Amino acid sequence: MLLPPPPPPSLYDPCKSQSFFSQCFINLGLLGRGSFGEVYKVLSLQDGQHYAIKRSVQRFRGDRDRQRSVREARNHERLCPHPHILGFKAAWEERGHLYIQTELCCTSLLIHTEAQPHNPAESVAWAYLSDLLSALQHLHSRGFVHLDLKPANVFLTRSGRLKLGDFGLLLELTGDRRGQPGGKEREDREEGQEGDPRYMAPELLRGEYTPAADVFSLGVSILELACNMEVPKGGDGWQQLRQGSLPSEFVNGLSGDLQSVLRMMLSPDPSKRATVPQLLALPVVRRQRWRRQVSLLLTESLLFLFSLCQTVLSTARGLLASVRLPFLTARAPSVPCTPPRDSWEKDGDCSTPPFSFSYNDTESLVEDVVFFPEEMGPDYSPTLPHRSKSPIFVSGTSTPHPKTQNQQPTATQTHSPVLNWIRPEPCLRPTFEPKNLLGLFDETALEGQS
Numbered sequence: 041m042l043l044p045p046p047p048p049p050s051l052y053d054p055c056k057s058q059s060f061f062s063q064c065f066i067n068l069g070l071l072g073r074g075s076f077g078e079v080y081k082v083l084s085l086q087d088g089q090h091y092a093i094k095r096s097v098q099r100f101r102g103d104r105d106r107q108r109s110v111r112e113a114r115n116h117e118r119l120c121p122h123p124h125i126l127g128f129k130a131a132w133e134e135r136g137h138l139y140i141q142t143e144l145c146c147t148s149l150l151i152h153t154e155a156q157p158h159n160p161a162e163s164v165a166w167a168y169l170s171d172l173l174s175a176l177q178h179l180h181s182r183g184f185v186h187l188d189l190k191p192a193n194v195f196l197t198r199s200g201r202l203k204l205g206d207f208g209l210l211l212e213l214t215g216d217r218r219g220q221p222g223g224k225e226r227e228d229r230e231e232g233q234e235g236d237p238r239y240m241a242p243e244l245l246r247g248e249y250t251p252a253a254d255v256f257s258l259g260v261s262i263l264e265l266a267c268n269m270e271v272p273k274g275g276d277g278w279q280q281l282r283q284g285s286l287p288s289e290f291v292n293g294l295s296g297d298l299q300s301v302l303r304m305m306l307s308p309d310p311s312k313r314a315t316v317p318q319l320l321a322l323p324v325v326r327r328q329r330w331r332r333q334v335s336l337l338l339t340e341s342l343l344f345l346f347s348l349c350q351t352v353l354s355t356a357r358g359l360l361a362s363v364r365l366p367f368l369t370a371r372a373p374s375v376p377c378t379p380p381r382d383s384w385e386k387d388g389d390c391s392t393p394p395f396s397f398s399y400n401d402t403e404s405l406v407e408d409v410v411f412f413p414e415e416m417g418p419d420y421s422p423t424l425p426h427r428s429k430s431p432i433f434v435s436g437t438s439t440p441h442p443k444t445q446n447q448q449p450t451a452t453q454t455h456s457p458v459l460n461w462i463r464p465e466p467c468l469r470p471t472f473e474p475k476n477l478l479g480l481f482d483e484t485a486l487e488g489q490s
């Protein structure tokens with residue numbers, strides 16, 4: 041693989057009033073919203089790549105709130121890269137907001153399946169199950185539990201590969217706590233940080249946080265996707281699903297194999313529920329995973345060849361143009377392929393759309409919205425966004441969060457120069473002192489105790 045070109049010497053100037061976000065990224069529009077924040081598609085001016093940046097909408101309400109938000113970034117950073125885990129790039133805290141920069145995907149599994157006109161074929165459900173079992177295997181074998189697994193927190197790449205994301209409720213089960221009801225962890229959960237009730241395992245209500253809870257949530261998600269059914273939020277339907285009774289009017293259409301795997305995953309007793317390694321060892325699951333891997337390999341190879349051809353073609357076109365141009369146009373002006381440096385470096389230009397953002401307690405960057413057709417894939421970049429008078433509505437897929445309020449932006453300007461880094465950025469000026477997130481987390485933990 042080619043190494044990325046070295047980053048430009050310095051994009052971020054801490055002396056300027058614009059945030060790191062507006063100095064170093066072009067905001068290409070809103071991708072989605074959750075209870076924690078808003079997610080934007082961005083173009084990094086440092087490496088020319090597209091990313092997703094999740095930004096907490098509300099400023100931290102005290103140390104504990106900040107600690108919880110920082111924990112999401114810290115946990116995501118600690119997860120080693122895996123083909124079915126959303127890639128982490130960086131995270132930083134600035135002016136009371138947390139930013140998490142991740143790999144860009146096309147859409148969430150929820151949005152993707154809702155856009156399909158027909159029930160998915162059973163092979164699609166097996167493919168989803170294979171990918172997400174691999175993701176859970178990665179988390180569980182490292183002592184983590186996700187606790188918020190649902191289609192809205194699963195993302196799709198251009199090849200259709202699933203990536204598990206949103207690590208806001210991720211919990212590390214340490215030492216003898218693995219598989220046991222947590223001590224400190226339980227206190228934190230009691231503050232109202234709970235997953236979506238539709239996918240929640242019954243034992244979570246008793247404070248039992250184990251890997252089995254993720255298996256249950258995955259079972260409900262696959263049931264929802266395979267049967268195109270609306271899973272209940274509460275009431276009798278919710279209870280029945282947690283007593284081991286699957287809705288026959290829906291599951292009767294599934295093969296015996298898929299039905300029995302779902303029953304193993306949805307067992308009401310977490311100690312009798314199949315574990316991820318047990319599920320992966322089932323012959324039917326092994327067969328389906330093998331098929332899935334072959335199909336992903338083929339699709340990704342084809343996509344790779346396609347983009348290689350595109351690169352070769354555009355290079356050839358560029359070469360042709362450079363050979364012909366001197367004869368055709370005597371003094372043709374050079375066309376910049378990236379926004380001209382001074383358009384985002386000049387203070388005045390940074391404060392005009394689409395680069396301007398105001399800073400107050402709950403402000404959103406949602407006005408800089410561009411809608412991305414899903415079929416365009418993550419590489420699709422429209423022309424630079426124009427400020428839309430009526431922002432496009434992007435439906436929320438939030439995990440319920442009791443403390444979240446729909447506050448309107450206030451006019452208060454609260455400029456604070458604080459920018460804390462999770463990991464050092466090579467292109468920052470020497471005057472800038474990056475902080476490692478682990479250090480930041482320890483700091484907040486100490487603050488919380490004092």
Ligand SMILES: Nc1ncnc2c1ncn2[C@@H]1O[C@H](COP(=O)(O)OP(=O)(O)OP(=O)(O)O)[C@@H](O)[C@H]1O
Binds near residue numbers: 074144
């Ligand atoms: N990397 C990404 N690529 C494409 N879309 C994304 C990406 N990350 C998030 N989104 C979109 O943004 C939405 C919200 O993201 P996410 O679930 O991470 O936010 P959240 O605030 O933590 O949500 P929750 O309320 O579930 O905790 C997703 O459902 C998805 O539509």
Ligand SMILES: [Mg+2]
Binds near residue numbers: 074193438439
């Ligand atoms: Mg989410």
Ligand SMILES: [Mg+2]
Binds near residue numbers: 074075076206208439
């Ligand atoms: Mg979340």
